[in-house]
Amino acid sequence: MINRKTSLILIAPALALLGLLFLYPLGYSLIWAFRDEELGGWGLQNFIKSWGLYSSDILFTLIIVTLSTAIIGALSVAIGGYLTLGENRVALTILRWLYRWPLFIPFVVAAQLMRTFLAKNGMMNNIIVQAGLMESLQAASFLDWRGIVITFVWKQTPFVALLVAGAMAALDRSTIEAARNLGAGRTRILFQIVVPQVATTLMVGLILSYVVMMSVLSVPMMINAQTPTMITVDMAWRINAYSDYGVANALGFISYAMTAVIAWVYLRQGVREGGSPT
Amino acid sequence: MNILRSTLTAVLLALLAFAIFGPITNMLIWSVAETWYFPAKLPQSYGFSFWERVFRPQGNAMESLWNSVLIALFTVLASLAVAIPAGLALGRGRLPWRALFLLLFLLPQAFPSIAVHMNIARIFYGLGLNGTYTGVVLVHTIQGLVFSVWIATAAFAAVDRELEEAAANIGASPFTVFRTVTLPLALPGLMASAIFVFLISLDEFTGTFFVGVPDVTTMPLLLFTASMEGNYQIASITALILLVPSVGFMLFIERFLKSDVLAKVGS
Numbered sequence: 001m002i003n004r005k006t007s008l009i010l011i012a013p014a015l016a017l018l019g020l021l022f023l024y025p026l027g028y029s030l031i032w033a034f035r036d037e038e039l040g041g042w043g044l045q046n047f048i049k050s051w052g053l054y055s056s057d058i059l060f061t062l063i064i065v066t067l068s069t070a071i072i073g074a075l076s077v078a079i080g081g082y083l084t085l086g087e088n089r090v091a092l093t094i095l096r097w098l099y100r101w102p103l104f105i106p107f108v109v110a111a112q113l114m115r116t117f118l119a120k121n122g123m124m125n126n127i128i129v130q131a132g133l134m135e136s137l138q139a140a141s142f143l144d145w146r147g148i149v150i151t152f153v154w155k156q157t158p159f160v161a162l163l164v165a166g167a168m169a170a171l172d173r174s175t176i177e178a179a180r181n182l183g184a185g186r187t188r189i190l191f192q193i194v195v196p197q198v199a200t201t202l203m204v205g206l207i208l209s210y211v212v213m214m215s216v217l218s219v220p221m222m223i224n225a226q227t228p229t230m231i232t233v234d235m236a237w238r239i240n241a242y243s244d245y246g247v248a249n250a251l252g253f254i255s256y257a258m259t260a261v262i263a264w265v266y267l268r269q270g271v272r273e274g275g276s277p278t
Numbered sequence: 279m280n281i282l283r284s285t286l287t288a289v290l291l292a293l294l295a296f297a298i299f300g301p302i303t304n305m306l307i308w309s310v311a312e313t314w315y316f317p318a319k320l321p322q323s324y325g326f327s328f329w330e331r332v333f334r335p336q337g338n339a340m341e342s343l344w345n346s347v348l349i350a351l352f353t354v355l356a357s358l359a360v361a362i363p364a365g366l367a368l369g370r371g372r373l374p375w376r377a378l379f380l381l382l383f384l385l386p387q388a389f390p391s392i393a394v395h396m397n398i399a400r401i402f403y404g405l406g407l408n409g410t411y412t413g414v415v416l417v418h419t420i421q422g423l424v425f426s427v428w429i430a431t432a433a434f435a436a437v438d439r440e441l442e443e444a445a446a447n448i449g450a451s452p453f454t455v456f457r458t459v460t461l462p463l464a465l466p467g468l469m470a471s472a473i474f475v476f477l478i479s480l481d482e483f484t485g486t487f488f489v490g491v492p493d494v495t496t497m498p499l500l501l502f503t504a505s506m507e508g509n510y511q512i513a514s515i516t517a518l519i520l521l522v523p524s525v526g527f528m529l530f531i532e533r534f535l536k537s538d539v540l541a542k543v544g545s
Contacts, residue, residue: 252393
């Protein structure tokens with residue numbers, strides 16, 4: 001055992017790094033969101049200006065990220081559920097091998113893959129046309145809000161599915177077997193027995209994904225060149241084009257707020273259900 | 279009924295395989311396409327001339343590849359330098375407010391990082407750190423800090439204490455015990471955290487975008503620039519170079535991270 005004083009000395013460098021490179025800039029961003037650098041003084045000017053310029057982008061971001069999170073949740077439950085309750089051995093082996101591929105692929109790479117795949121002349125449309133499911137004249141580019149959602153879902157589903165599948169695998173199987181013996185179908189077992197028990201893990205995975213998607217810059221820049229776009233692009237634009245840190249930080253504050261609302265809704269849900277289910 | 283269900287499963291799996299491997303295949307084709315003009319479904323000609331452009335010793339791409347690898351190596355060193363002591367304190371020490379400290383390192387994961395990054399860039403600008411390797415390494419280190427600290431903590435917590443006591447009983451000094459018993463036993467976990475941090479640094483985009491400009495270009499930034507200029511061959515080759523270590527790590531992570539260490543992550 002290392003004594004108390006030595007422990008504090010040992011952890012000090014890591015804490016100093018965290019303080020200097022995270023807490024300090026975080027505080028900076030919170031404070032400077034309220035600073036009017038042109039006139040001097042403090043107030044809500046930056047927020048008024050942000051809303052005036054970018055209200056549609058703020059809503060667009062909220063919708064994109066929420067929709068992506070919902071789809072990721074649904075797919076993760078489906079994948080985890082099949083891995084836990086599926087009976088076809090071949091299908092299980094294939095699925096276990098298949099679903100994790102995008103897990104560590106960076107967003108910027110995923111964006112490039114989708115930029116070619118989802119384009120008007122990309123592989124997705126070509127194959128659908130070849131399969132005779134669509135006329136080539138009907139082919140449309142998916143490089144808009146749908147492209148962002150598809151890229152987010154493609155990249156983040158393996159992460160949440162991995163967490164969910166892990167939690168499901170750790171469940172006590174006797175309740176599942178009991179329900180099965182009583183004649184419950186697989187869908188019913190999944191939603192009434194399995195999902196409620198892994199709800200915490202699922203929510204943690206989804207919230208982490210939500211935060212990550214809220215701060216990705218490369219995907220909206222590379223997939224969706226038109227307006228409306230995500231506020232991350234606006235933040236980079238305010239800084240690179242105008243050195244306008246006030247509006248950029250106000251937008252950053254709004255992205256914190258959108259995350260906080262989600263976290264708060266989740267925590268309140270947990271309290272209402274009488275403590276978080278574990 | 280059974281045949282119907284099997285067919286449905288097969289169709290769904292095929293769709294999933296298409297969704298996952300379709301985009302990767304499209305990138306692979308682009309990386310060896312010499313000319314590919316609209317509306318052809320496949321490239322008009324194939325070849326490796328773009329690979330030569332990427333790997334030309336004096337080219338931009340080689341420079342950013344070296345930058346990326348160098349920055350990632352220094353990020354690993356910086357992370358281990360702070361994470362090993364912190365992991366010892368959190369995993370083996372008598373630390374007051376231990377849970378609070380663990381949670382503190384998780385904080386960067388709880389905030390959308392872009393707003394923090396642009397303010398780091400502003401602070402670094404004042405310090406003359408923008409556009410320097412040091413600045414980029416520092417930003418990457420903070421990105422990987424929660425993983426390096428948490429995994430190091432778990433690795434040290436999983437070391438069998440009786441082995442350390444046995445070494446101490448036969449007269450080894452505390453530092454000798456650490457060097458000959460604790461550190462070697464924790465090494466697989468520390469290696470896993472080092473590889474993970476290396477990968478995070480290699481793939482990092484937003485922090486480098488704000489802090490690295492205009493002097494430090496890494497692979498992700500090169501990929502971004504090439505893609506935005508419509509140079510899909512260069513972008514796809516760069517994407518492939520970044521994809522290989524990511525997929526390799528995904529396939530082999532279970533060998534690096536043993537279950538006894540994994541079970542202690544965050545506890």
